[in-house]
Amino acid sequence: MVLAQLGGSISRALQQMSNATIIDEKVLNECLNEISRALLQSDVQFKMVRDMQVNIKKIVNLDDLAAGHNKRKIIQQAIFNELCKMLDPGKPSYTLKKGKTSVVMFVGLQGSGKTTTCTKYAYYHQKKGWKPALVCADTFRAGAFDQLKQNATKAKIPFYGSYMESDPVKIAEEGVERFKKENCDLIIVDTSGRHKQEAALFEEMRQVSEATKPDLVIFVMDSSIGQAAFDQAQAFKQSVAVGAVIVTKMDGHAKGGGALSAVAATKSPVIFIGTGEHMDEFEVFDVKPFVSRLLGMGDWSGFMDKIHEVVPMDQQPELLQKLSEGNFTLRIMYEQFQNILKMGPIGQVFSMIPGFSQELMPKGREKESQARIKRFMTMMDSMTNEELDSSNPKLMNESRIMRIARGSGRPVREVMEMLEEYKRLAKIWSKMKGLKIPKKGEMSALSRNMNAQHMSKVLPPQMLKQIGGMGGLQNLMKQMGSSKEMMGMFGGGDR
Numbered sequence: 001m002v003l004a005q006l007g008g009s010i011s012r013a014l015q016q017m018s019n020a021t022i023i024d025e026k027v028l029n030e031c032l033n034e035i036s037r038a039l040l041q042s043d044v045q046f047k048m049v050r051d052m053q054v055n056i057k058k059i060v061n062l063d064d065l066a067a068g069h070n071k072r073k074i075i076q077q078a079i080f081n082e083l084c085k086m087l088d089p090g091k092p093s094y095t096l097k098k099g100k101t102s103v104v105m106f107v108g109l110q111g112s113g114k115t116t117t118c119t120k121y122a123y124y125h126q127k128k129g130w131k132p133a134l135v136c137a138d139t140f141r142a143g144a145f146d147q148l149k150q151n152a153t154k155a156k157i158p159f160y161g162s163y164m165e166s167d168p169v170k171i172a173e174e175g176v177e178r179f180k181k182e183n184c185d186l187i188i189v190d191t192s193g194r195h196k197q198e199a200a201l202f203e204e205m206r207q208v209s210e211a212t213k214p215d216l217v218i219f220v221m222d223s224s225i226g227q228a229a230f231d232q233a234q235a236f237k238q239s240v241a242v243g244a245v246i247v248t249k250m251d252g253h254a255k256g257g258g259a260l261s262a263v264a265a266t267k268s269p270v271i272f273i274g275t276g277e278h279m280d281e282f283e284v285f286d287v288k289p290f291v292s293r294l295l296g297m298g299d300w301s302g303f304m305d306k307i308h309e310v311v312p313m314d315q316q317p318e319l320l321q322k323l324s325e326g327n328f329t330l331r332i333m334y335e336q337f338q339n340i341l342k343m344g345p346i347g348q349v350f351s352m353i354p355g356f357s358q359e360l361m362p363k364g365r366e367k368e369s370q371a372r373i374k375r376f377m378t379m380m381d382s383m384t385n386e387e388l389d390s391s392n393p394k395l396m397n398e399s400r401i402m403r404i405a406r407g408s409g410r411p412v413r414e415v416m417e418m419l420e421e422y423k424r425l426a427k428i429w430s431k432m433k434g435l436k437i438p439k440k441g442e443m444s445a446l447s448r449n450m451n452a453q454h455m456s457k458v459l460p461p462q463m464l465k466q467i468g469g470m471g472g473l474q475n476l477m478k479q480m481g482s483s484k485e486m487m488g489m490f491g492g493g494d495r
């Protein structure tokens with residue numbers, strides 16, 4: 001089961017639970033069983049799944065919940081927290097300091113993507129102003145040094161290795177020494193990978209580690225490793241002091257569960273994920289946004305990062321400015337609704353927009369949701385400018401609500417419902433407060449060339465896959481006319 005499917009199954013289980021009139025023991029059990037099944041199918045270790053189920057049941061005691069509590073919310077939050085806990089070992093990994101030399105050693109099985117990831121890691125830091133260097137201590141695989149050399153040359157990163165020397169410990173020691181003298185602040189040591197967990201590999205790793213005294217050991221793991229992930233990761237952890245995990249090939253047909261198991265086995269956080277063979281197909285990994293996305297709750301920070309990356313300042317409406325001041329008004333909600341309706345039945349894309357996914361646009365009920373949004377807009381058409389532009393909920397007193405209901409020909413209950421929806425969204429969007437907006441012109445080059453290629457980088461890989469890959473995205477963009485509209489939907493673009 002690929003990650004997108006796992007996310008889908010979990011979201012469906014939560015949705016089904018939300019649809020039930022009463023949430024009792026039976027409904028909760030069904031929901032938890034459904035989620036557990038999805039996690040097991042995704043290769044999460046059985047014990048972890050069982051623990052999660054027990055923990056949630058401990059937190060969510062239906063009898064103890066006082067009447068009036070929102071049980072659904074509590075259950076959803078408990079599931080969110082437990083999934084985050086699985087991925088969060090509770091301590092951050094070693095923090096590199098720019099300007100101060102750090103040695104980082106990469107370990108992992110053969111073919112896990114170690115060599116590629118070393119370069120991606122170096123390139124990522126180089127772009128952020130570090131002075132990285134690569135040392136190839138893989139003397140086992142013929143061609144490993146050539147591969148590293150080729151990658152390093154492409155990225156203009158200094159490298160060290162040898163065709164003649166067969167002792168990896170010696171190469172590692174010499175390489176680290178040389179780059180320390182050259183004042184590199186990030187020295188990356190690539191080690192050999194082997195097919196199986198051979199004792200010799202672990203012994204060699206230990207020796208390289210002893211000789212180079214790394215500040216951080218990163219375990220690189222192929223995301224398709226499956227149920228074996230826990231044991232593999234633990235075996236590495238027992239030999240060297242693994243301090244962080246990088247999961248590669250998240251773009252393929254990966255079973256995401258292995259990543260969760262590796263975190264549990266190494267008690268170390270996942271710090272990056274690899275999403276392709278290219279140098280820049282590498283993303284910082286954050287637990288909460290990842291789980292949010294998995295649960296269809298939207299990925300707020302990822303979404304904002306992407307806005308920063310792609311929305312050119314000269315096209316950015318005052319929307320971002322208003323939001324950065326913490327002003328989510330009914331007018332903004334109205335404009336977002338307009339954007340949603342313009343997009344038609346492509347609900348999936350909304351999974352990244354916090355608040356606009358599950359509750360407003362449940363999967364399979366898009367038509368119904370659209371009708372609801374239109375009703376909301378009709379009611380908002382009966383509002384005054386003062387009401388639309390205010391972010392003060394107290395303004396909407398009884399007489400105003402009655403007037404809006406009369407004016408739009410809708411029942412008072414629906415006006416209240418619309419205002420509730422506004423409050424829900426305003427709460428989510430209030431997180432925009434303090435948002436840093438890129439300086440004028442900062443992104444203009446990107447804007448000129450905005451095309452499907454760029455959008456494919458903007459969208460998270462799981463979502464891209466749901467849309468149908470590059471082909472699907474191109475169709476989608478053709479359907480929409482221009483990428484500007486897409487940006488508009490994301491809260492930017494011309495309006």
Ligand SMILES: Nc1nc2c(ncn2[C@@H]2O[C@H](COP(=O)(O)OP(=O)(O)OP(=O)(O)O)[C@@H](O)[C@H]2O)c(=O)[nH]1
Pocket residue numbers: 108109110111112113114115116117138141144147192193194248249250251252273274275276277
């Ligand atoms: N699709 C995809 N391919 C990747 C990713 N990371 C690495 N690869 C590919 O995986 C293959 C193996 O990567 P290497 O970097 O050679 O693996 P390695 O772990 O260094 O291998 P050994 O040196 O033999 O231990 C290569 O074809 C890479 O291009 C990724 O995130 N996505």
